[in-house]
Amino acid sequence: MKPGFSPRGGGFGGRGGFGDRGGRGGRGGFGGGRGRGGGFHSGGNRGRGRGGKRGNQSGKNVMVEPHRHEGVFICRGKEDALVTKNLVPGESVYGEKRVSISEGDDKIEYRAWNPFRSKLAAAILGGVxxxxxxxGAKVLYLGAASGTTVSHVSDIVGPDGLVYAVEFSHRSGRDLINLAKKRTNIIPVIEDARHPHKYRMLIAMVDVIFADVAQPDQTRIVALNAHTFLRNGGHFVISIKANCIDSTASAEAVFASEVKKMQxxxxxxQEQL
Structure with a gap:
């Protein structure tokens, strides 16, 4: 990956991201809680992880160290990159680079997470x-597309977690179904996220909702799903593309309006990036 990495997210604008479907992504996002959901951890180690693992890739020494977000890692080498531990070693999802790190007699494979193809990765690099x-988390992902970001969420939650991936497009849904054949912690749901009652029998209560649906009624869509599936004390993360909601208003006005709708x-x- 060409872009450099700063542990605090420098080098990538905090207000921008790039989406799974191509093109420039949303100009903002929100994270929040429901019910008894607490505030955010502040302070602490926002930069490098405490320990790293050295490995070898094509003769070049690299080191992987934990990011402050659990389940996310930083690969340090000639070019630093955000990576996740590959749930299915030997398999790429969208042509991303992979690196193997030796740990004793075992090898652990990591996948590069491209922030130009994932709004969630861009948010992490932006310092969210x-x-x-x-x-171990159970995640409801609305607007899963072909599964680029979903695959990294699958890596993060691991074999003890679940990702319910909702996508309306049947074309993208086919890619999602094929992805789920190899990643057993992904449950694809090919349905309109505006109608959670149509898939309520497929989804248990979740810890987190991540939404990237780029629709004018996005907040309403998230709210409907939150009321149905989000546990008390759970959280939501929304990627908002202001132009999809109101192309005539400023981004700041759109964000303020969406906050009111959420409330x-x-x-x-609890946080806007």
Whole structure:
């Protein structure tokens, strides 16, 4: 990956990202909680992890160290990169680079996470305080597309977690289904996220909702799913593309309007990037 990496997210604008579907992504996002959801951890180690593992890739020494977001890692080498531990070693999802690190007699494979193809990766590099997605978590992903970011969320939550991936497009849905054949912690749901009652029998209560649906009624869509599937104390993360909501208003006005809509739905946004 050509872009450099700063542990605090420098080098990537905090207000921008790039989406799974190609083209420039949303100009903002929100994280928040529901019910008893607490605030964010502040302070602490925002930079490098405490320990790293050295490995060898094509004769070049690299080191992988944990990021402050659990389940996310930094690969240090000639070019630093954000990576996740590959749940299915030997398999790439979208042509991303992979690196193997020796740990004793075992080898651990990591996948490069391209922030130009994932709004969540861009948010992490932009310095977002919390993503609420961690090993063992149950995640409802709205707007899964072909599964680029979903695959990395699958890596993060690991074999003890689940990713319910909702996508309306049947074409993207086919890619998602093929992805789930190899990644057994992904449950693809090919349905319109506006109608959670149509798939309520498939999804249990979740810890986190991540939404990237790029629709004018995005907040309403998230609220409907949150009321149905999000546990008390759970969290949501929304990627908002202002132009998709109101192309005539400024981004700041759109974000302020969306915050009000969330509050009316008893959703409590805690952070904006």
């Amino acid at each position: 305080d919390q993503i609420h997605i961690k090993p 009316q739905e008893n959703m409590k946004p």
